[in-house]
Amino acid sequence: MYYHSTRDNNRKVTSAQAIVSGLAPDGGLYVPEYLPSFSLDEITELSKLDYPTLAANVLAKYLDDYTVEELLGFTSKAYSKAKFTADVPAPLVELKDGTYLLELFHGPTCAFKDFALQMLPFLLSSALKKTGETREAVILVATSGDTGKAALEGFSDVPGTRICVFYPDGGTSRIQRLQMVTQAGSNVMVYAVKGNFDDTQTGVKKIFTDKEFAASLADKGFLFSSANSINLGRLVPQIAYYFSAYCSLLKTGRIQAGDPIDIVVPTGNFGNILAAYYAKHSGLPLGRLICASNKNSVLTDFITTGHYDRRREFYLTASPSMDILISSNLERLLYLLCGSDDKKLSTFMNSLSQNGEYTIDSNMLTALQSEFSAGYVDDEHTFETIRNTFEQTGYLLDTHTAVAVAVYEEYLAKSASAQPAVIASTASPFKFAGSVLPAIGAKEDREYDDFEMLNALETTSHLTAPAALAGLKTKTERFTDVILPDEMKASVEKWLTSAK
Numbered sequence: 001m002y003y004h005s006t007r008d009n010n011r012k013v014t015s016a017q018a019i020v021s022g023l024a025p026d027g028g029l030y031v032p033e034y035l036p037s038f039s040l041d042e043i044t045e046l047s048k049l050d051y052p053t054l055a056a057n058v059l060a061k062y063l064d065d066y067t068v069e070e071l072l073g074f075t076s077k078a079y080s081k082a083k084f085t086a087d088v089p090a091p092l093v094e095l096k097d098g099t100y101l102l103e104l105f106h107g108p109t110c111a112f113k114d115f116a117l118q119m120l121p122f123l124l125s126s127a128l129k130k131t132g133e134t135r136e137a138v139i140l141v142a143t144s145g146d147t148g149k150a151a152l153e154g155f156s157d158v159p160g161t162r163i164c165v166f167y168p169d170g171g172t173s174r175i176q177r178l179q180m181v182t183q184a185g186s187n188v189m190v191y192a193v194k195g196n197f198d199d200t201q202t203g204v205k206k207i208f209t210d211k212e213f214a215a216s217l218a219d220k221g222f223l224f225s226s227a228n229s230i231n232l233g234r235l236v237p238q239i240a241y242y243f244s245a246y247c248s249l250l251k252t253g254r255i256q257a258g259d260p261i262d263i264v265v266p267t268g269n270f271g272n273i274l275a276a277y278y279a280k281h282s283g284l285p286l287g288r289l290i291c292a293s294n295k296n297s298v299l300t301d302f303i304t305t306g307h308y309d310r311r312r313e314f315y316l317t318a319s320p321s322m323d324i325l326i327s328s329n330l331e332r333l334l335y336l337l338c339g340s341d342d343k344k345l346s347t348f349m350n351s352l353s354q355n356g357e358y359t360i361d362s363n364m365l366t367a368l369q370s371e372f373s374a375g376y377v378d379d380e381h382t383f384e385t386i387r388n389t390f391e392q393t394g395y396l397l398d399t400h401t402a403v404a405v406a407v408y409e410e411y412l413a414k415s416a417s418a419q420p421a422v423i424a425s426t427a428s429p430f431k432f433a434g435s436v437l438p439a440i441g442a443k444e445d446r447e448y449d450d451f452e453m454l455n456a457l458e459t460t461s462h463l464t465a466p467a468a469l470a471g472l473k474t475k476t477e478r479f480t481d482v483i484l485p486d487e488m489k490a491s492v493e494k495w496l497t498s499a500k
């Protein structure tokens with residue numbers, strides 16, 4: 001099966017090539033020629049497998065230049081007990097009658113991005129071999145906190161790869177900084193950059209587009225690559241956990257094969273919910289896909305009206321990983337809604353980059369609304385949902401997951417759906433202790449630091465913080481360099497040519 005660019009149907013590549021390049025040269029995203037299909041019998045068979053085996057079998061249908069055996073080698077390492085500390089990597093927990101939480105936060109960084117970023121390094125290093133590339137892949141990441149750590153964890157000590165993360169000095173929480181600067185691995189590097197996130201991101205973009213620099217490093221055996229969320233190698237691993245959720249319900253007799261279930265996803269870049277859409281169109285019996293946003297409600301407005309408009313105020317919210325105005329992965333859905341018309345899709349994307357908006361036609365809107373619902377809530381409503389859920393069920397939600405729970409409650413009030421629903425639970429509440437603690441009513445008498453906050457949340461909730469977060473306090477800081485934006489390129493060069 002080939003993949004081609006959303007903006008040019010004639011630009012065909014294999015899945016390995018798509019993973020090596022990330023973005024297509026025309027600016028488009030790589031999409032499959034067709035979505036592979038799973039029969040109900042196959043899905044029933046999947047429900048007998050453990051997570052790594054299930055994931056390998058799902059991935060093999062999308063990434064057909066990898067064998068199931070090869071993928072199983074990767075998933076066994078990526079989703080091992082050493083990395084995912086719960087009984088199973090993606091437990092399904094019943095919140096209330098017929099409403100389930102798919103806990104995707106038991107990986108090394110306590111958020112769902114681990115599912116993709118634990119797999120991507122294996123997919124990438126193998127893709128390099130498959131495409132005849134002998135150079136070492138150098139991943140550069142600019143981060144405001146979470147993605148950097150998840151990428152470091154994934155690439156740490158993966159042969160044939162190196163990773164360098166830049167974060168804005170003083171622009172992350174203390175825990176986020178410690179997560180990065182204590183990272184183990186012989187192929188990792190972390191720099192603090194004097195400036196804000198934009199300066200950091202601009203610095204990385206400059207390095208990526210510096211042709212001379214790329215050529216000089218190519219001579220030394222290095223190839224720049226990126227790990228951002230539009231890479232096919234990040235999208236496909238996310239499809240597997242929707243199959244796993246469905247199979248968990250089958251296995252425990254909550255549903256019969258073929259019964260539809262609804263899916264609710266707290267959304268930013270549209271990656272996680274797009275994975276659910278791909279799963280559905282590959283035969284997984286999913287009903288409505290409910291897209292939940294915070295006060296940055298650009299997706300809710302789009303799904304309600306068909307008008308995408310990024311020209312609006314940007315809010316910093318208590319669910320920061322969803323503070324996004326351009327949902328990059330939406331392009332992959334639009335492409336399918338356009339009937340795979342690359343010219344039509346390009347018109348929308350050009351309008352978005354030039355005017356900051358576009359409007360889809362009524363046929364596309366009808367198709368969109370036949371599968372997606374959407375809603376958004378503000379921080380106050382999010383905190384209220386954390387508090388009420390905790391009081392009524394004893395379950396502690398993180399801020400992102402709480403947005404999804406609140407939006408689903410509003411959806412239920414309007415639609416009275418009788419179908420079971422699975423809500424993607426994207427982060428541990430301890431990762432956002434600073435918001436979760438006051439939400440459940442704990443009042444501090446003075447300003448708490450991050451670790452005091454963790455301890456206080458443990459005391460108030462009677463839960464235990466993940467060891468990966470609590471243990472940071474005593475770890476040794478390995479990376480303490482603070483550099484200027486102008487020094488980023490030289491620092492990368494020095495690190496690559498001196499480090500072994």
Ligand SMILES: *Cc1c(COP(=O)(O)O)cnc(C)c1O
Nearest residue numbers: 267268269270271272321426427
């Ligand atoms: C990244 C992230 C999201 C949003 O996921 P998208 O794939 O960008 O829609 C939601 N919650 C958490 C905790 C995240 O880290």
